[in-house]
Amino acid sequence: MTDSPWHILGAGAIGCLFAAKLQRGGVPVTLLLRTSPAAATLPVVVASGGNSSELALPAAGVGDRGYIAQLLVTTKAPDVVTAVMSVSDRLDRNSRVVLLANGMGFAAELQRQLPGMDIYSGTTTEGAYRIGPQRVCHAGHGRTLVGQPGLTQPPDWFAPWAEALGECCWEPNIEQALWEKLAVNCAINPLTALHRCNNGELLRNENLADEVDRLCGEISRVSDAAGFTAVSQALRGTVNRVITATADNRSSMLQDVLAGRPTEIDYITGHLVATARRYGVPVPCNEELLLQIRGLESRRDGPDPVQR
Helix, strand or coil: CCCCCEEEECCCHHHHHHHHHHHHCCCCEEEEECCCCCCCEEEEEEEECCEEEEEEEEEEECCCCCCCCEEEECECHHHHHHHHHCCHHHCCCCCEEEECCCCCCHHHHHHHHCCCCEEEEEEECCEEEEEECCEEEEEECCCEEEEECCECCCCCCHHHHHHHHCCEEECCCHHHHHHHHHHHHHHHHHHHHHHCCCCCHHHHCHHHHHHHHHHHHHHHHHHHHCCCHHHHHHHHHHHHHHHHHCCCCCCHHHHHHHHCCCCCHHHCHHHHHHHHHHHCCCCHHHHHHHHHHHHHHHCCCCCCCCEC
16 A cells, blocks of 8 residues: 555645645655646646745546545635545545644545544645636645554654655644644634735734734633633734734635635634633624634635535
8 A cells, every 4th residue: 555646635836736745755656637737737836935946746637536545625614525425436444534634624524434444644734825726836845743643652664754745743732733723723724814915913902912812812711611721821822923924924714715715714713712612611702703704705706616
């Protein structure tokens, strides 16, 4: 199985970036597209720092036949389960699946659909956006964490990944890492989407800064209740650092709203609110934001792409 290619489901910015990095690092990949491509390979272009490189990567359709031993999923959060189920007849319990999507909740949904499946979760701070079909701008280098709850040591397949991707580490406490990113996203993304502003405005605007404070207070209480005390204690400082470092950026949720696409709100704030209710923690500010973003989505008029 170690020589089997990693099929990459979701040929958007992150999917193409990781495909290129893995392939260059000696880890074979195959892009999985919604329809079978006309050619056996597709050109993938990655631009970074004024330079660009092109790779011809193997490609196939989700409806094609053939066993999938290793699957990397880089779709938007709402599409994870549907996308994996579209190739479930090509998987078995020996297949390994890595989920690299924003938010939380979809891994548990998928495990219920495919009990016994070998599922891993990842989170990355790599910055990338699409500039055309299979054309990606690598806007910022970041760190990728991968893990599986209860698995403290990395499996054999991970070493080639770490070498190919560079800043890629096995995270024994992946649930805390995922929760930390979720907590930060809850404090930033919905506000920027609602107020149509770059991240930095959340600190520059006094009213928005107060909103961030209120959200962080609620998120910290939920984090404590859920057992993520370390995240709770550092949350406000972490959020401030992220806002400062990404001051000129538009959050992915704002980009989705502006483009008329569905957002990942149900797997970000929605997951936080569901967790809060499970522990009996009131989160009125987060609940209101959840309703407001859902309201924006209900008025949207645009396509439903699955790539990110």
